Amino acid sequence: MNHPAQPGSLKKPLPEMLLPALESVFGDRLSTTQAMREHHGSDESSYDPMLPDAVVFAQSTDEVAAAVKLCNEYDVPVIPYGAGTSLEGHVLALQGGVTIDLSQMNNVVAIHAEDLTATVQAGVTRKQLNQEIKDTGLFFPIDPGADASLGGMAATRASGTNAVRYGTMRENVLALTVVTSDGRTIRTGTRAKKSSAGYDLTRVFVGSEGTLGVITEVTVKLYPQPEAISAAVCSFPSASDAVNAVIQTIQMGVPIARVEFLDENGVKAINAHDKLGLPEKPLLLFEFHGSEHGVKEQAELVQDIAAEHNATGFEWATHPEDRSRLWAARHNAYFALLQMRPGYRSITTDCCVPISQLAECILETKADCEKNGMIYSIIGHVGDGNFHVLMMIDPHDPAEVGKAEGINNRMVARAIAMDGTCTGEHGVGLHKMDFLIQEHGEDAIGTMRAIKHALDPKNIMNPGKIIRW
Secondary structure: OOOOOOOHHHOOOOOOOHHHHHHHHHHHHEEOOHHHHHHHOOOOOOOOOOOOOEEEEOOOHHHHHHHHHHHHHOOOOEEEEOOOOOOOOOOOOOOOOEEEEOOOOOOEEEEEHHHOEEEEEOOOEHHHHHHHHHHHOEEOOOOOOOOOEHHHHHHOOOOOOOHHHHOOHHHHEEEEEEEEOOOOEEEEOOOOOOOOOOOOHHHHHOOOOOOOEEEEEEEEEOEEOOOEEEEEEEEOOOHHHHHHHHHHHHHOOOOOOEEEEEOHHHHHHHHHHHOOOOOOOOEEEEEEEEOHHHHHHHHHHHHHHHHHOOOEEEEEEOOHHHHHHHHHHHHOHHHHHHOOOOOOEEEEEEEEOOHHHHHHHHHHHHHHHHHOOOEEEEEEEHHHOEEEEEEEEOOOOHHHHHHHHHHHHHHHHHHHHOOOEOOOOOOOOOOOHHHHHHHHOHHHHHHHHHHHHHHOOOOOEOOOOOOOO
16 A cells, blocks of 8 residues: 655665664674565555665664664664554654664563562563563563564553553553663653652653654563453344443443453454354453452453343353463454455554443444445454454555545544544554544644654654654
C-alpha cells in the first residue's frame, strides 16, 4: 500500500563523512546491506517498505548517544527500532537516515523485588523479563500480544490484554533513560512510587514514538504473581449480547484481569489456525486473578452475568496448559485471519471509547464492514473499551484499500464523537496523524508541535510520525 504522507523527494543522500564516523563507533555492527535495510524498513503495518540508508546495532546508552550526536551533526534522521512489531508504520524510514536497532541492548539492569520494580535496557522483551523474574514471585503484566521490547512498548504507550486490571505502560513506567536529539543522556523519574518534582518528563516520552528521543532504559512496576488464576470462555448469540455482558461486569466492579472479545469471524479463523472446536459465534474469554476463594467468587458472578445475556457453553480452564492454549489462540488471531485470505494483507486499526458506548461503536463498525463486503474480524480488549478491526485487502487494489480506509475513517469519527480516541494502543505513527487533529484540535496539536520543535529542533527524530513538522 502506498503511503501519501511524505513525498520521496524529502529523502537526501547520506553525508559522505557520516558512515566512516559511525563505523568508528560500531565497527561491523554497522550495516548498509539491502537485506538489512529491508528488514528494518518494514513492520507489521500494511505500508510498503521504506528503507533507512544504514542500520547500527547499539549495545549501550553511550553508543546510542554517539550515533544520535553524529546524526544531529549531519542533519540525518534517526529511527529507533525494537522488535519491529508496530502496526502503524512507526519504524519506517520516510526520509531515509539511520536506524538504531536496540535489540542487542537486552540486559536486565536491576531487579528490586522488595520494591516491586525492575530496570531493563530497551531491547529486553516482556517474555524475557518475566523469565528473569519468575523465581521472585513477581511478574510484569503488560501484554500487547507480540513479544515486543520494553523500549518499544514505552515509546508506543502499549497496553494489551491485562490493561483492564493492571493498566497500560503509562501507569507502569516509573523512570526512563533517554538520549535526546543532540546526543545528551537524561534520566526521567525515579523508583519512588510518586513524585511532585517538576514536569513529568517520563510521561512526555512515554508514547512519543521515537519523535522526541531514543529510550535506552526503562524502569517498570512489577506485581505479585496471583495465588490462583482461572480462565473461562463462553459464546453469545450476538456481538451485542457479548459486549453488554462485559459492560455490566465492569460496571459492577468485578476485578477481572482480562476479558477479550472475538466476533464469529475471528473464532472461525482461530479454529482453523489452532485446530480448536469453539462454537463459531461471538465469544468472550475471561481471566481471573486472586486468591482461590476470590477467583471462584469472581468467576461465578461473571457466569451469572453472562447467562443473563444469553451466554452458552461457559467452560473453565484452570490448568495452565489449557489457559495457555486459549490465550495463544487469541494472540494468533491476526495470523489466523491472514490465512483466511492467503497472499493478502491486513489493515489493522483500533479505537477506544467509554465503556458505555462500546456496544454501539462495535455494532455500527461491524455493520459498515458487512455493507462493504469486507473480509474482516473485530476483536478487542473490551474491558477497557478498546477494540481492533482487522480487514483483509489486496494492497495493490486501490478500490479495496479505499473501502478499508473509509471504514477506518468512519470508525474513528464515531469513536471521537463518543468522546473516545482514535487509537487505544496501536499509536499514531503514519496512519492516524490526521485523526489526531480531529481528536485534539489544532491548538492542542500546536502545543505538541511546540514540544517537538523544542526537543528536536532539527526534526531528525523519527520525522513524519505523530505530527507534521
